[in-house]
Amino acid sequence: MRWRRGSGGVPLKTGPSRRVSRRGFLERTVFAGAALGLGGPAETLAQDKAVDGVAHSQPSHPKAPASAVPAPDLAAEREVPPAVPPLTINRPGSDFMVDVLKTLDIDYVAANPGSTFRGLQESLINYGRNARPEFLTCCHEESSVAMAHGYFKIAGKPMAAMVHGTVGVQHASMAIYNAYADRIPVLIISGNALDANTRRVPVEWDHSVQDNAAIVRDYTKWDDTPVSLQHFAESMVRAVRLATALPSAPVMITVDMDLQENELPRAEESLLRIPKLVYDTPPQGEEGALKEAAKWLVASERPVIIADRYARTEQAIPLLAELAELVQAPVIDTGNRVNFLSSHPLNQSARRAELIATADFILALEPVDLWGMTHRIRDVIGKPWTSIVGAQTKIVSLGTGELLIKANYQDFQRYSSADIAITGDPEATMPALIDAVRRAASTGRKRKFEERRQKLERDHQDMATRTREAAAVGWTLSPVHPARVAMEVWEQVKHKDWSVVGSQVSSPSAWAHRLWPMDKPYSHTGGDGASGVGYGLPSAVGSALANRDRGRLSINFQSDGDFMYAPGVLWTAAHHRIPLLTVMFNNRGYHQELMHLQVMANRHNRDIDRAGIGTSLLDPNLDFAKIARGMGVYAEGPITDPDDLREAIQRALAVVERGAPALIDVISQPR
Amino acid sequence: MLTRHRHLCSLVLILSVSATLRAEQPNHAETASTASSADAGKRLFNSIGCWACHGFNGQGGIGGGMAGPQIAPDVLPRDTFLHILRRPLDHMPPYGEKVLTDSQIDDIYAYLRSLPAPLPAKDIPLLMKH
Numbered sequence: 001m002r003w004r005r006g007s008g009g010v011p012l013k014t015g016p017s018r019r020v021s022r023r024g025f026l027e028r029t030v031f032a033g034a035a036l037g038l039g040g041p042a043e044t045l046a047q048d049k050a051v052d053g054v055a056h057s058q059p060s061h062p063k064a065p066a067s068a069v070p071a072p073d074l075a076a077e078r079e080v081p082p083a084v085p086p087l088t089i090n091r092p093g094s095d096f097m098v099d100v101l102k103t104l105d106i107d108y109v110a111a112n113p114g115s116t117f118r119g120l121q122e123s124l125i126n127y128g129r130n131a132r133p134e135f136l137t138c139c140h141e142e143s144s145v146a147m148a149h150g151y152f153k154i155a156g157k158p159m160a161a162m163v164h165g166t167v168g169v170q171h172a173s174m175a176i177y178n179a180y181a182d183r184i185p186v187l188i189i190s191g192n193a194l195d196a197n198t199r200r201v202p203v204e205w206d207h208s209v210q211d212n213a214a215i216v217r218d219y220t221k222w223d224d225t226p227v228s229l230q231h232f233a234e235s236m237v238r239a240v241r242l243a244t245a246l247p248s249a250p251v252m253i254t255v256d257m258d259l260q261e262n263e264l265p266r267a268e269e270s271l272l273r274i275p276k277l278v279y280d281t282p283p284q285g286e287e288g289a290l291k292e293a294a295k296w297l298v299a300s301e302r303p304v305i306i307a308d309r310y311a312r313t314e315q316a317i318p319l320l321a322e323l324a325e326l327v328q329a330p331v332i333d334t335g336n337r338v339n340f341l342s343s344h345p346l347n348q349s350a351r352r353a354e355l356i357a358t359a360d361f362i363l364a365l366e367p368v369d370l371w372g373m374t375h376r377i378r379d380v381i382g383k384p385w386t387s388i389v390g391a392q393t394k395i396v397s398l399g400t401g402e403l404l405i406k407a408n409y410q411d412f413q414r415y416s417s418a419d420i421a422i423t424g425d426p427e428a429t430m431p432a433l434i435d436a437v438r439r440a441a442s443t444g445r446k447r448k449f450e451e452r453r454q455k456l457e458r459d460h461q462d463m464a465t466r467t468r469e470a471a472a473v474g475w476t477l478s479p480v481h482p483a484r485v486a487m488e489v490w491e492q493v494k495h496k497d498w499s500v501v502g503s504q505v506s507s508p509s510a511w512a513h514r515l516w517p518m519d520k521p522y523s524h525t526g527g528d529g530a531s532g533v534g535y536g537l538p539s540a541v542g543s544a545l546a547n548r549d550r551g552r553l554s555i556n557f558q559s560d561g562d563f564m565y566a567p568g569v570l571w572t573a574a575h576h577r578i579p580l581l582t583v584m585f586n587n588r589g590y591h592q593e594l595m596h597l598q599v600m601a602n603r604h605n606r607d608i609d610r611a612g613i614g615t616s617l618l619d620p621n622l623d624f625a626k627i628a629r630g631m632g633v634y635a636e637g638p639i640t641d642p643d644d645l646r647e648a649i650q651r652a653l654a655v656v657e658r659g660a661p662a663l664i665d666v667i668s669q670p671r
Numbered sequence: 672m673l674t675r676h677r678h679l680c681s682l683v684l685i686l687s688v689s690a691t692l693r694a695e696q697p698n699h700a701e702t703a704s705t706a707s708s709a710d711a712g713k714r715l716f717n718s719i720g721c722w723a724c725h726g727f728n729g730q731g732g733i734g735g736g737m738a739g740p741q742i743a744p745d746v747l748p749r750d751t752f753l754h755i756l757r758r759p760l761d762h763m764p765p766y767g768e769k770v771l772t773d774s775q776i777d778d779i780y781a782y783l784r785s786l787p788a789p790l791p792a793k794d795i796p797l798l799m800k801h
Contacts, residue, residue: 379762380761470731471792471798472789472794473741474789476789477728487798507732507738514733592737594723595720595724596737598764601720601770602770609720670724670726671723671724671726671732671738671739
């Protein structure tokens, strides 16, 4: 049995079966009637069917009427109001798509509405009762994907983002690249009208494409365009499995409009099967290589453990603590994940450069940029670079990075080879590595380890003292110093179950990272992947959504430039009652770019007072509180006096704890 | 990450120089001409980009991208200060004589020396309670 779309979008049953049902009878009646009355498409349709047995909806040339309906019935049709093609169907294919989605443990679908997935959206909200997944209204596809990115970082499971064909995919592309570079799984569903014969003019042509995933294929792990519902079921399950298998990454499924909107016949539905979703176990490092690495670690006098994208689950931190304590090795947490307790005396992250430069052994866990960790490149003419590690320093890398590298986008960083490169997930491998180290450590070495710990404890205390002194330097300044902002917020949230969300690698949250105890897997949400600006605010909303479902407070230190990319996500937070405290780091400019321009002007030895052109957000000043209020978000500011912060934070937190977003605009020092 | 690493290298290097060559604290009985020079220095500091990396009061900054170390109120000796502006060690952009005269550098130097000492951390309960 084959199904084709006839004139007016009516499904026509074709093929060998010719048993006339009530519906089939009516359809034929309608087309025959139309043919008699108008001599239009149905006339040709009937003729074409007579020729090849397949319905065509477009007339090629006029032909004599040819009716498949007996004359008496036609006469009867003239006695009553003319019948129309069936205007409704009972079971669209998109209902089955929702059945599939409901097997995949997807709680939310974030989307800006688009007609190429209108069938699926209707099925989600009505047939699926808008629950698991729930439809989240977004104002930009970049926000949808970045929300899903941030959501995974807290929930530990993928969220779906639905994007319009062509234009929606293009809007989403930067956020997809960030998620890819950050190795975060996102399930992207995009609509498309594959069949040129059924596209409406003109917009549906603009929003249709031969290969919908082409523009994001360089930074997705897998994609497919199913042409049947069974194909859809299998590809969706495969997509989630591949997205979550390490190294994780976004995947994209394109759903054809006809596949969504055409009726699913009962006979066909009984044949459909939804495969069981099984998650792949993480790969573990090879035993022999681990033994060798363990021997080097135990024998080392100045070891360093660098944890980059190491942590995946709540088991990661205690496992790394066990390894580090076995040999009393300092740990550098790059901040890309919550890898290690910031309050642990072996956490020596602030001494990174010094420790790497003097190390005789480095163990790098899921390193994104091993070359960058071990080299220094100067931003001066010629970009000279040097290695910062000793020639005899042994380096072991343990990670999955080499398992997912594509040629075009260069997020794989500069080539660097360790002395032993172990392929495997470091968290899954950690128990075996700990066991190998335990076996290799002799009693004599353990005494040495204890001496090392005592020194590292002192260093840890010194670092904390220096950090407090550095924070004090700008304590009373106006514009407000970000360290003051961090500590004023801390004072109000320190007894709550909090989570710092949004972008973690820039100035706004840097002081929270230095001054707050980042000791829980959700204390912060790590890096953004590719440093694509515009990630911070929507990812914060996505993480806050996951935190809301866990009864946790979300705090977002938000830069102004990032905010302005897609501020509409604040409306999404208000609309969906996503509690989130956003504290603006408003330095009124794209400040890093301002500094880059300054470097260029100095290098070119001219006009060093003009770096603000094109990099400042002045004249007029942005009023973020007003912008937020316009989207239904409680907001205060701009605040320029640090002494005004405490009460503003208290008021905003009261709103957040009632289940809504709130924003405080703070005029900040530049860095 | 690369830029953060570079920044840290730069910070360590500059702070090391700062520690070994630190100047005497400014004499608080400044002359009128010194005050005038400091005013001019403040204007320069805020117009030629010093503030961008080092903050409006020279307090320094941190961040994943680019930022400068703290340069006030503990100020390097004048000759060292001038040398670092003319021939910076790493991340600091070079300020050649064509864009900044020695006299203007003296004004900026006077401004940095005029800045009041910050509160010590031990006097800030919010920091010490942490």
